[in-house]
């Protein structure tokens with residue numbers, strides 16, 4: 001099935017997922033000088049309840065932390081969206097080295113990694129129903145840059161040893177994803193898609209201007225995860241990012257001057 005190698009990677013996804021060549025695909029290169037400041041954009045209102053954190057999983061494409069989404073206790077409101085979107089999961093994309101790994105780029109600059117916090121519109125009954133609707137999802141993207149060790153990543157990284165290979169998951173409780181948000185929540189926003197198959201054009205993207213940090217050693221820990229299942233030839237989980245896609249006339253708005 002799909003992956004990130006030459007024979008099953010982003011250049012091949014269109015064969016099984018023709019929307020890969022659609023009009024609102026993600027990620028994109030964000031060019032700050034071409035973004036339109038919109039004074040009507042509200043500040044993001046993110047409220048997360050650590051008790052909704054359920055487990056951490058290696059799904060063969062990324063490492064994902066999943067949340068209970070049967071109540072509104074972990075949710076996103078305001079920002080560019082209307083209504084209330086519930087947090088479903090967060091995951092990351094990263095490179096084989098510190099010079100690449102993010103999906104969105106900023107004036108061509110690649111960050112070593114990118115965090116995605118995935119929320120679904122509660123006007124729909126479930127994540128699955130929302131995932132294919134044009135206003136179904138809102139994903140908050142946060143860049144990671146190399147700096148000092150980030151203590152808020154340690155709890156996550158410690159769990160990696162138990163979910164090294166594809167299909168492994170373990171319980172993961174009381175994690176507060178707001179500890180992974182930057183201090184400043186200035187953002188760019190545009191209409192886009194899932195960045196992996198099925199590539200649904202259902203995402204309001206909200207990309208934070210300010211990165212968070214991770215040390216080079218912490219980034220190396222991400223690279224100890226495997227795409228491969230237990231017992232198969234070990235295949236390092238690295239470069240699990242889709243490159244920027246054509247803007248096709250879309251406008252990127254900025255919440256800041």
Ligand SMILES: NS(=O)(=O)c1ccc(B(O)O)cc1
Nearest residue numbers: 116118139193194195196198
């Ligand atoms: N990488 S992403 O945040 O666009 C994303 C989120 C969810 C799913 B999915 O649930 O299939 C795929 C990609």
Ligand SMILES: [Zn+2]
Nearest residue numbers: 091093116195
């Ligand atoms: Zn993602």
